[in-house]
Amino acid sequence: MNKLLVSPSPHLHTRTSTKSLMRDVVIAMIPAVIVSVLFYGWAELLVLGVSVASCVLLEYLITKYLLNKPCTVCDMSAVVTGVLLALNLPATTPWWVVFIGAVVAIGVAKMTFGGLGQNLFNPAIVGRVFLLISFPTYMTNWAKPNGFISTAAVDAFTGATPLGIAKEGGVAAVEGLDYMDMLFCNIGGSAGELSALAILAGFVYLLARRVIKPYITLSILATVAVFSGIFWAVNPAEFTGPVFNLLTGGVLLGAVFMATDYVTSPMSNVGGIIFGVGIGLITMLVRYFGAYPEGMSFAILIMNAVVPLINKWCHSKKFGRA
Amino acid sequence: MMKTFSIGGIHPNDSKISKDCKIEVLPVPSKVYISVAQHLGAPATPIVKAGDQVKVGQVIAEPAGFISAYVHSSVSGTVKSVGPRKDIAGNNVVHIEIDVEGDEWIEGADLSDTIVTEIPEDDKATLEKIKMCGVVGLGGATFPAHVKLCPPPGSKAECLILNGAECEPYLTSDYRIMLERSKEIVIGAAIMKKVLGGCPAVIGIEENKPEAIKAMSEAVAELQKTAKGYDGISVMSLKKKYPQGGEKQLIDAVMGRQVKSGGLPISVGAVVQNVATSLAVYEAVQKNIPLITNVMTITGDCLPMENQHNYKFRIGMPLSYIAEVAGGIPEEAVKIVSGGPMMGKAIANLDATTVKGSSSLLYLTAEQTVRGVESACIRCGKCAEACPMGLEPFLLNKYARNNMMDELEENAVQDCIECGCCLYSCPANIPLLDIIRIAKGDVIRIIRTRK
């Protein structure tokens, strides 16, 4: 030792880094990824591969050549966006549509705002909603889960999601659906909506690793349950019930992985609860009274826009100040 | 539910590697350099000059103002010079250089092992002794102890809190004295509590030190059985969390009261003293020994077990000498910290000497201490979650970088206790505290000029 290093305190640092946090999010999504690949086969793998590869590549190219900023690919946030986008798309989505989704997510929603930390909206959801509006045919024909057998089978069996069925055919049309099927992934929907259990496993992992706090997720789920519970209790013939609403239309996926995105959610716990309740309410209003059968994506985007306001009003409680 | 403070806090690795190393007495070197600025407040004024003969415990510098403290010689011998010398940060401070000859103590100092349990009646005399012996707070701030023990008129001490939390990782000196000098610490507490008007005294120790909790509880029980003046002293075990030993945090944990922003502990009836200070009070009042020794930890992950130590040192010993005696500086160390890794100071100058508040030589490796490259804030809120003062460091960081003084003050940057929890926790390696520390200084200056 020749020269002593002198720098201000503290002299130690946590092992947690942006990269390790993002890696944990990716790990938490693995159960959902496995389930969707098992059930949709090669098609899903293709969507995942294209989505992740395009997100990472785009982030690399944009930071390097357009922004001349230090490359941020290593922080793994682009991988998170890629996986999330893929889990939000039907397995039948053509690769070039997936690529456009990635361009919108990374190029528009993330990088034009200045990259990780600066974006107002969740990139994966912006990508998804863009595709939903621009390519409605590809986006509403959900593949029916059909095992890891052949892509042909998946292509052939496209059908509507339970929510779509309920929207068109009324409550009676979904009566035959088995909730156990929903829990254990035998229902139609975007890849990541398949199994509630797989997503919940990811939630538990994120909590255990202290990556996220439970407030946002739980307040979304509670709001959806209470809101639909009331309507359902009043008029079960017209409105779908709480269990149905919790298990369909990406509510779980959104509540666990998308609404909890650090950058686009409020900083404080109280803010998180307000945010979650808002998402839950908007989702249910869209579902019951709006034109789209689901609503989760729209709800998150709308509440993303409100986050700066929430942050302004919800400050943490200070020590020794009334 | 075990008690702790209510907002924020972190759980860094304990790393109390040297906890089982008994206190050893460091041999006196041939020369010492004693700083006259070993306490918070005005540096003391030297009253000796080159050529003077001094004894161990003799006053060599006098307080220069109300908030200042006496400094005593830690050795016997001849004063060689009085003049500027660099301290650990590399700043020039007046030091008194003494050539050591023998070990002759001042008259009245009781060097025997006998434990004196009888608490003196005369409070005034007790306070005078604490002041004359140069006792200062040894928990980090080195605030003159007698000042804290005289609450301003109109305020009353309701609880004396002894800080035995030692919440900083690595440090084990307080732990060792709680094991090896338990009774003396309790007697010190009884003395202080009497001076404060007989309020209860609580010794707060974190749960991860069960042996210390046991030793201190036994000492309290035995003294209560065998001597007078020990009622109302108790040991409280606290949940482990950093910064438990922060004055405001400890008061919150023990009494459930929060000192208002800008307020002093006494405003909620609390007086906090470190366990090492309590030991110094004992030595001063019961044994007539001024504060010229303390215990420091020599530790670090890169230090072999046999070179880990808890040393009883005398003030004025060069740090390089201590490092040498302890077995040398490990190859891998890139930084040596005096104090804990969270709030201690990186040593710039190893030729600097020990002061009353010295608590460690902590060797850190590059892997442990070199900071990662700063990246963008991902708004994870971990800094705010960690802040024990309930501040929002990410926000203060933003305001500070844009020189927004009004917003900084509104968001209480001046309340920051510089505990480092925010910087420790930030996954994006943003130097939050570095920036907040500067902003805090600026805002406090602005507030002062306004008054």
Ligand code: SF4
């Ligand atoms: S250093 Fe200051 S701002 Fe940072 S956590 Fe501690 S009190 Fe809060």
Ligand code: SF4
């Ligand atoms: S901990 Fe760091 S990255 Fe997280 S909000 Fe605070 S400043 Fe931003």
